Amino acid sequence: MPDICAALEMVEVIKNRRSLLQIDDLQFHVGQITAVIGPNGAGKSTLLKVLHGLERPTAGTVRFRGRPLGGSDLLENRRRIAMVFQSPCLFQTTVYENIAAGLRIRGVRRSGIAPVVHRWAARFGVAHLLERQARHLSGGEAQRVALARALACGPELFLLDEPFASLDPPTRDALCRELREVIKEEGITAVIVTHVMEEVFLLADRALMLSSGRVVQDGTPEELLARPVNSEVADFVGKRRILLGRVVARTGETVVVDTPEGSFQLPVAAGGEGTFLLCLREGEETIE
Incomplete structure (x- = not known):
């Protein structure tokens, strides 16, 4: 240590x-x-x-x-x-x-x-x-x-x-x-x-x-x-587009998240359920 x-x-x-x-x-x-x-x-x-x-x-x-x-x-x-x-x-x-x-x-x-x-x-x-x-x-x-x-x-x-x-x-x-x-x-x-x-x-x-x-x-x-833990961190580090999504399906280590702008299939850590904050980096097209 x-x-x-x-x-x-x-x-x-x-x-x-x-x-x-x-x-x-x-x-x-x-x-x-x-x-x-x-x-x-x-x-x-x-x-x-x-x-x-x-x-x-x-x-x-x-x-x-x-x-x-x-x-x-x-x-x-x-x-x-x-x-x-x-x-x-x-x-x-x-x-x-x-x-x-x-x-x-x-x-x-x-x-x-x-x-x-x-x-x-x-x-x-x-x-x-x-x-x-x-x-x-x-x-x-x-x-x-x-x-x-x-x-x-x-x-x-x-x-x-x-x-x-x-x-x-x-x-x-x-x-x-x-x-x-x-x-x-x-x-x-x-x-x-x-x-x-x-x-x-x-x-x-x-x-x-x-x-x-x-x-x-x-x-x-x-x-x-x-991987900002919340919207405040996401906004501070420059992820300007933040979408609230809901998990509608799960397969293995991926989930399908439904948002106001459509559904997305995303990798997620084990145990991910419920609602997600999806963060879009400024100038990028990839949602994380």
Whole structure:
């Protein structure tokens, strides 16, 4: 079984008498990239804050490397966790100083900072910008610097809250591919919140759909696309045509489903009876 980097056990976050997050049992394995998707207000950002220790759950336990995330170990554990937001949140100084910031806070000697800064600047393609002021960077350049700054500290858990939302699609796609390569090379556990399915497929090993603070579906991106558990997941992942059908006949591992648009013979898992949601991918003619 893969090692577990972080876990939530019977976690609930309540604010103003409203439940923002309710997770029974959720684990994040070492080296795995998880994309967290869902509508606005689903609890995605709250989940990241809980994992980082920025939000204390009302109930339940958050574990990091097997130990509760909190108490006297909270500061030390948070040093092993990095987080990047939609806004790069760069300091108004040079690119070099931005990437070096976390290392200085951790007390790394000046002689040890330079090689780390140069390594990560080169890895994210900003080595030629090290002396440039952060305010003169483009959006894509600024986000590259933010990623380099976070990873320069060697986190074990990397949390990203819609980091590419303000980037144009070509820049976003290129950065997604680069980031996945880096995360896999370093063996980092990553959790990224996004609304964009392209990012999920470019980056993630696993997709987690939240709705009203609860996990609705947990699987690979391909599984969520091919077999959404309900109409909400189907709509979110891009299956825009959803038909309600009724099983009228069954033969072996196929069923005949009657819908307002006709009858269809479909493969189905054992035990499939009653009503079905038939999902048609946008631009396709195949009903699943």
